[in-house]
Amino acid sequence: MNFNEPFDVVVAGGGNAALCAAITAARAGCSVIVLEGAPEFYRGGNTRHTRNLRCSHDGTAPTMSGPYEQAEFLDDLYRVTAGQTDKLLAELTIAKSRELLGWMDEQGVRFQPPLGGTLSLGKTNAFFLGGGRGMLNMLYRRAEKLGITVLYEAPVTALQIEDGYFVSATINYQGRPQQVRGKALVAACGGFEANIEWLREYWGDAADNFVIRGTPYNRGDVLRMLHAANVMPVGDPTQCHAVALDARSPKFDGGIATRLDSIVFGIVVNRDAQRFYDEGEDTWPKRYAIWGRLIAQQPDQIAYTIVDSKSFHSFMPSIFPAISAPTLGELAGKLTLDPAALQKTIADFNAAVRPGTFDYTILDDCRTEGLTPPKTHWAQTIDKPPYYAYPLRPGITFTYLGVRVNAESRMLLNDGKPSGNMFAAGEIMAGNVLGKGYLAGIGMTIGAVFGRLAGQGASTHARN
């Protein structure tokens, strides 16, 4: 590896956003280097764990139902973010999302119909054949064919930036620091979700109990370097995508398989065997991503989802076996909950359940009355042994704090001026579009749309 020659475009990161940028720049004729901090197997950070991307389309895609028009996509985005989004960038994301299926197809990425248990996403989301790693393998193969230099285990440890202008990146490569010079930089190295110490700054000790669903390599180092170099921050540092996971998940990189879909079918109690939120507020796909935060706010950041044998087979099978017992008292014992408290919580819940017609595919009329918090749909008594439980922890998917960009994906400096040659794409700038909330599949959309824009901008700059 020759570090003397400068590259046209230096890409920090190796996930979806990074490769979309690198491929776009290489296709425009630039020499490109991808600096991936992770070893080859773990390449592509959180992208490895994804399954789909959301895109507006006209309904002719063979693996999707549709159409999904831009206006509807925009409505969906406004709803989940409660308007906390940069309107211009949101509209741009959605307009550009229409090109993604065709572009991905050109790079060799293949799609499949929606996965079992996710039919509700068939209209809005395109599923990768073989999941995110399958998709990444295709992008890396494409990068190789285009002659892009890819370095693994090459984390960026410092950036040389002069007056908002990128000069070079320092990487730690094969045990030695190396300088990689380039005419333009694309920063696409994720959020800081794997950096527990940083999370502690906002969440305190609670952060120790968070499970990091994705890569351990997204530590936010480059994000911090950019903020320190006068790049304008965006996003609330406490905002993130977080879901309820099996508490037995690995601390890092457990991915999709450790999630649990049982919550709407029963109740959730905390360490004190008390319920704390309406489990039936809305359909599961819409409420999936609020439970991480809810559990993060409970004592010791632990909770338990409890169902009885009526509904045990109604949700996606779990990776870890359910904890089961013939009586609630014994179940409490196994969960180290106070048996009397759990029995009372469930007795109160059962007494409050009103009769109705159970149907988990719609907002049905099974609800509680006179209970706080209520369960407003799918409320069924929990009385048919054996009883089943799973312990839950908050699982952080990714953080929203990032760098501000404009419609060219160019970073903005603190004075509001665009940087001459620095671009950002993916999680590291997702906070521009996602002030809060989340829409399934939009992480990959943001990465691909802004990755392509960044690749374009960087190549135009480098070649002029």
Added chain:
Amino acid sequence: MNLAVRPESLVEADRLMTICNACRYCEGLCAVFPAMEMRRTFADADLNYLANLCHQCGACYTDCQYAPPHEFKVNVPGVLAKVRNESYAQYAWPHFLSGAFERNGLVITLLTSVGVAAFIFGFVAVKDPAVLFGRHAGDFYKVMPHNAMVALFGTVFLYSILACVLSLRTFWRDINGGKSGGGFAAFWQAVGDSAHLRYLHGGGGGCTSEDDKPSPSRRIYHHFTFYGFMLCFASTSVATVYHYVFGWKAPYAYYDLPVVLGSLGGIGLLIGPAGLYLLSRQRDPVLTDTAHRDMNTAFLAMLFLTSLTGFALMLLRDTGAMGMLLAIHLGVVLGLFLSMPYGKFVHGLYRFLALVKYAADVRTGKFVD
């Protein structure tokens, strides 16, 4: 579950299927994952069924975010290959011969050598030594009478069919929980899926064989092998009809149907097995069941040798080498026939039945709780 200790490979396959069932990312790659999703738990018979449904294309390994070195260590093709190979022994009839799968290469080599030796000895003992080296203008029956040939190979062939059928019946009953299953539509679907090797495809990209990039090579060589085999089978069938229906005796001219079919098939059986063998040497061993590698090699070698000795016989049938070549060829064919129910040959039969079951289950939308 019975009281016997569950074999390690089944314990591991159960662990993997539980992870995959919570993940499901590979659903579009082949039939294994949709079949898995019809279940929530995996009994031994379920795992044997899924293992035989797997075509070992490798796609779900290169695409898996949990493959080693990830701590979940998910390796579906490698583990299912093990389960599959062990399932042949489990269902083999008669059961006391199931050990043949364990030292398959050795067993088949021995069988074949004994076969060749027996023919040489037979020709010399029954006829006379001169027969073995004489010139017979391509007339095999001078060396071994037609009826003797038919009686010997017919018996062995019928035994092999019987052994395969009885083994498969045990498998079929086990995976269907003792109930009957299938149906004509499912059968046809499976015929089509097998004929096209629909699932040796990685969902469209191909197999990982030479390196970690999918390529169609394995599927192509498998087609050479399978259709080569079928053409040879057709050649023999046509020759049988010629002999008994029309009274046309061998040897046949080079342009006659049995020779043409046999030659085309023979070419397939040279190219296909050679290609598959070379690919198997290049293939990442984690994708395979290394403990049973000789089973694969032995079967490929037998097909290749059958064809090679057949060609040698055809080309040199007018020379003094004919007798010896005939002994070798017949010995190899005898070895192939005898080892059919106890070697890699059965993979196609088991996989076919697994495909029938899959097609039937998809049709009835059968979900097992």
